[in-house]
Amino acid sequence: MPEAARARWVLAVATSVVLVATGCSSGGGGSSSSDTSKTFSYQSSEPQNPLQPANANEVGGGRILQNLFRGLVDYDPSTAKIRMQVADKIDTSDSQTFTVTLKDGWKFHDGTPVHAKNFVDAWNWGATTSNNQINSSWFSDIEGYKDVHPAGGQPTVTTMSGLTVTDDLHFTVKLSNKVSYFEYKLGYIAFSPLPDGFFKDPAGYGQKPVGNGPYQFVSWSHNQEVVTKTFPDYQGVDKPKNGGVVFKMYNTSEAAYADLQSSNLDVIDQVPPSALATYKNDLGNRAIDAPQGAIQNIGFTLYQSDWSSPDKAKVRQGLSMAIDRDTITKTVLQGSRKAASAWVAEGVEGYKEGACGDACKFDPAKAKALITEGGGVPGNKLTITYNADGGHKEWVDAVCNSIRQSTGVDCTGDPKPDFKTARAAITGHQLNGAFRTGWVQDYPLNANFLSDVYRTGAASNDFGYSNPQFDQLAKQADEASSVADTVTGYQKAEAVLPSGMPTIPLWYYRTNSGYSTKVQSVMFDSFGNPAWTQIQVKG
Amino acid sequence: MPDIHDEDSYEPHPKPGVSHLDYAGEQGMAVEQETLVESDVVKREEARSLWGDAWRDLRRRPIFLISAVLILLLVIMAIFPWAFTDADPRKADLVHNYLKRPDWTDFFGAGWFGYDGQGRSIYARVVYGARASITVGICVTAAVTVLGGLAGMIAGYFGGGVDAVISRIIDIFFGIPLLLGALVLLNAFSTRTVWSVVVALGFLGWTQIARVMRGAVLTVKQSDYVVAGRALGAGTGRLMFRHILPNAIAPVIVVATIALGGYIATEATLSFLGIGLQDPTISWGIDISSAQKVIRTAPYVLFFPAAALSVTVLAFIMLGDAVRDALDPKLR
Numbered sequence: 001m002p003e004a005a006r007a008r009w010v011l012a013v014a015t016s017v018v019l020v021a022t023g024c025s026s027g028g029g030g031s032s033s034s035d036t037s038k039t040f041s042y043q044s045s046e047p048q049n050p051l052q053p054a055n056a057n058e059v060g061g062g063r064i065l066q067n068l069f070r071g072l073v074d075y076d077p078s079t080a081k082i083r084m085q086v087a088d089k090i091d092t093s094d095s096q097t098f099t100v101t102l103k104d105g106w107k108f109h110d111g112t113p114v115h116a117k118n119f120v121d122a123w124n125w126g127a128t129t130s131n132n133q134i135n136s137s138w139f140s141d142i143e144g145y146k147d148v149h150p151a152g153g154q155p156t157v158t159t160m161s162g163l164t165v166t167d168d169l170h171f172t173v174k175l176s177n178k179v180s181y182f183e184y185k186l187g188y189i190a191f192s193p194l195p196d197g198f199f200k201d202p203a204g205y206g207q208k209p210v211g212n213g214p215y216q217f218v219s220w221s222h223n224q225e226v227v228t229k230t231f232p233d234y235q236g237v238d239k240p241k242n243g244g245v246v247f248k249m250y251n252t253s254e255a256a257y258a259d260l261q262s263s264n265l266d267v268i269d270q271v272p273p274s275a276l277a278t279y280k281n282d283l284g285n286r287a288i289d290a291p292q293g294a295i296q297n298i299g300f301t302l303y304q305s306d307w308s309s310p311d312k313a314k315v316r317q318g319l320s321m322a323i324d325r326d327t328i329t330k331t332v333l334q335g336s337r338k339a340a341s342a343w344v345a346e347g348v349e350g351y352k353e354g355a356c357g358d359a360c361k362f363d364p365a366k367a368k369a370l371i372t373e374g375g376g377v378p379g380n381k382l383t384i385t386y387n388a389d390g391g392h393k394e395w396v397d398a399v400c401n402s403i404r405q406s407t408g409v410d411c412t413g414d415p416k417p418d419f420k421t422a423r424a425a426i427t428g429h430q431l432n433g434a435f436r437t438g439w440v441q442d443y444p445l446n447a448n449f450l451s452d453v454y455r456t457g458a459a460s461n462d463f464g465y466s467n468p469q470f471d472q473l474a475k476q477a478d479e480a481s482s483v484a485d486t487v488t489g490y491q492k493a494e495a496v497l498p499s500g501m502p503t504i505p506l507w508y509y510r511t512n513s514g515y516s517t518k519v520q521s522v523m524f525d526s527f528g529n530p531a532w533t534q535i536q537v538k539g
Numbered sequence: 540m541p542d543i544h545d546e547d548s549y550e551p552h553p554k555p556g557v558s559h560l561d562y563a564g565e566q567g568m569a570v571e572q573e574t575l576v577e578s579d580v581v582k583r584e585e586a587r588s589l590w591g592d593a594w595r596d597l598r599r600r601p602i603f604l605i606s607a608v609l610i611l612l613l614v615i616m617a618i619f620p621w622a623f624t625d626a627d628p629r630k631a632d633l634v635h636n637y638l639k640r641p642d643w644t645d646f647f648g649a650g651w652f653g654y655d656g657q658g659r660s661i662y663a664r665v666v667y668g669a670r671a672s673i674t675v676g677i678c679v680t681a682a683v684t685v686l687g688g689l690a691g692m693i694a695g696y697f698g699g700g701v702d703a704v705i706s707r708i709i710d711i712f713f714g715i716p717l718l719l720g721a722l723v724l725l726n727a728f729s730t731r732t733v734w735s736v737v738v739a740l741g742f743l744g745w746t747q748i749a750r751v752m753r754g755a756v757l758t759v760k761q762s763d764y765v766v767a768g769r770a771l772g773a774g775t776g777r778l779m780f781r782h783i784l785p786n787a788i789a790p791v792i793v794v795a796t797i798a799l800g801g802y803i804a805t806e807a808t809l810s811f812l813g814i815g816l817q818d819p820t821i822s823w824g825i826d827i828s829s830a831q832k833v834i835r836t837a838p839y840v841l842f843f844p845a846a847a848l849s850v851t852v853l854a855f856i857m858l859g860d861a862v863r864d865a866l867d868p869k870l871r
Contacts, residue, residue, distance in 0.1 A: 274831065274834070277836050278836065324633070331658075332637075332656060397657055397818070398657055401629070405630065415813055417813070
């Protein structure tokens with residue numbers, strides 16, 4: 001075996017010598033040559049919804065869409081700082097009215113130009129109730145959102161008054177309130193532009209999306225793969241260094257890892273728990289261990305009468321204190337997570353360690369007392385629903401064992417076959433008790449972990465949590481005059497959460513991943529995504 | 540087992556259907572001579588039935604004895620698991636017992652087989668897992684025997700249109716693969732217990748028994764003693780259950796015993812796939828499924844439940860083989 005390896009290494013050196021000699025570039029990695037026309041495959045899961053930018057709040061669809069579309073801004077994968085893409089500049093004087101200037105020359109994959117009206121139409125369409133977009137509340141900052149998305153019934157208009165097209169390359173956004181960090185939000189996939197053709201056939205475009213991103217859509221074989229290829233006319237700062245991404249759907253992370261080892265898959269999302277102890281040995285320098293702006297929580301069905309009464313907050317605090325986070329992260333999760341003490345992930349702007357207070361500290365005696373004080377868990381039974389395709393079984397079982405042995409509450413896991421089924425049950429409110437929930441940052445700011453999850457009626461408030469005090473503090477933070485004030489404002493809002501305990505923070509994520517021998521220059525950002533366009537496929 | 544023809548002496552020595560096979564066994568000439576003598580003298584008290592013969596035959600088979608002892612042990616384990624271990628199979632101690640290796644000095648103790656990825660005693664889980672497997676095996680077999688036996692009996696006895704309808708239904712069910720059908724059915728249960736698995740497997744598994752039963756009934760129906768019974772005015776129920784059933788049941792018992800092991804394996808497969816039994820039920824299938832995540836670092840977590848499952852399935856299949864040999868020597 002060493003001989004075979006040496007032979008290949010010699011060959012690689014010989015090839016690069018030839019390339020250097022003939023003046024060809026051998027690629028950024030320098031270790032071997034790369035072929036910019038070759039595609040690589042990435043572990044994915046079947047999108048929950050059609051591929052419409054405002055219709056994905058889960059990674060299956062979101063990761064595909066962020067390659068097909070580019071918004072006004074995105075985040076630099078190495079620094080997580082905002083950088084301009086379609087936007088040339090975004091100006092504001094009062095944190096309420098923003099003037100957007102677009103760069104000229106951007107095109108959709110169908111050849112039509114990306115103009116101001118493509119953004120305005122896309123945002124209006126995504127916000128309108130009748131279009132049923134899951135991320136429509138992302139547009140709720142914009143003035144006139146309530147007209148297109150009333151609390152009940154059908155909208156009277158389909159355009160938001162806050163959006164005005166000045167000319168092809170300029171438009172203004174007026175918000176109903178001051179949101180100092182609005183620019184941060186614009187990197188989210190929901191703010192992507194849509195081509196004119198989309199509005200004639202949204203369902204058809206949902207199956208065959210046409211975007212303006214670095215990759216264009218080729219085909220979608222449901223539950224198998226989504227194929228994309230590099231878009232030659234892409235105008236962004238991150239020009240692809242490969243020929244495209246193939247998103248292969250996997251039901252288990254074990255299967256994906258096995259495929260990675262046999263080089264049938266190039267980049268994985270996360271190594272499965274079964275491989276955590278060994279993946280660094282298995283993959284050597286192809287293993288990745290990077291921090292991630294993501295948190296794992298247990299959410300509760302606060303919309304059910306069983307969990308809605310104020311007393312039950314004590315029960316949830318008790319359950320939280322019954323979980324031995326430190327031991328579980330060290331053993332079952334093999335150091336791939338870090339025990340959480342707040343609702344905002346570590347490393348995110350505005351992270352405040354210990355925001356959860358005593359409620360996130362393991363204390364079986366106090367846990368038991370709090371649960372009794374709060375009237376106990378309904379039926380003394382707790383069910384934690386989770387998706388069986390994400391490697392969650394081990395820790396859900398461990399959390400349940402910890403709860404059962406600390407407090408006597410009969411806790412069991414309830415696996416749903418895949419993420420899509422589990423998400424559908426969660427968003428359709430077809431659960432009983434508790435469920436696994438996670439939050440991967442949309443933008444690296446504490447506001448994202450709080451406003452979009454715990455505000456009344458927020459897009460990802462799957463719990464039905466509603467706390468006027470929290471809403472009020474979040475509103476004040478949004479109106480702050482600077483991002484720094486916003487951050488402290490949201491820290492105050494986070495301090496309200498322990499009293500109601502809508503979710504139990506468990507631990508912060510790390511990206512434990514790896515790549516095959518066929519690719520190089522693979523880097524993961526704090527979103528837990530690879531820097532797609534920078535991946536090089538060996539020639 | 541009493542002589543089934545004691546009361547019905549229309550034919551002192553019936554050789555209907557399968558039961559006559561008994562007399563052409565390996566004892567060969569000796570048996571035939573014996574039967575000759577028997578039928579000449581008509582010593583009914585000493586006449587051995589199919590069952591008596593089978594039992595005598597079985598007692599001499601080591602395979603039967605081994606499997607019977609194993610099954611007895613497993614059944615006792617299923618009923619009284621606490622007699623085999625003091626350890627609580629659900630007690631998880633991650634702090635001290637995470638993936639702890641087997642400790643052979645801890646003979647019959649909690650740590651004997653080591654601890655799994657949740658810090659639970661593997662030995663206790665193997666012992667407590669017997670209940671789910673044995674219950675599913677026995678209950679599904681009982682369900683398919685009653686359901687399939689009844690369907691086969693009705694189809695074979697009445698024949699004609701009734702037979703045609705039942706046979707087509709059997710054909711339809713026969714076309715559904717057991718595992719695939721069970722996957723679909725079990726998905727319909729929101730919480731799955733041993734009983735949902737029994738219902739699903741019983742609903743899908745009765746066709747084989749029904750076919751065997753129908754065939755046996757068709758043969759037995761032609762026998763002189765049945766015709767005689769009918770001529771003497773015996774009712775349908777009496778004919779079916781006193782005359783036909785006892786002579787047609789042997790092949791059904793053979794098929795059912797062999798299938799029992801298969802049902803246990805199917806339950807484990809379904810649980811392994813996450814669609815069979817669910818926590819908090821303790822099942823070897825579930826444990827095998829979770830063990831695969833740590834197979835590279837802790838293979839013993841997989842070994843013990845897998846071995847328990849293999850031994851159990853093997854014991855039932857060996858028992859089925861032995862019973863078949865005893866009841867139907869021609870297939871030997």
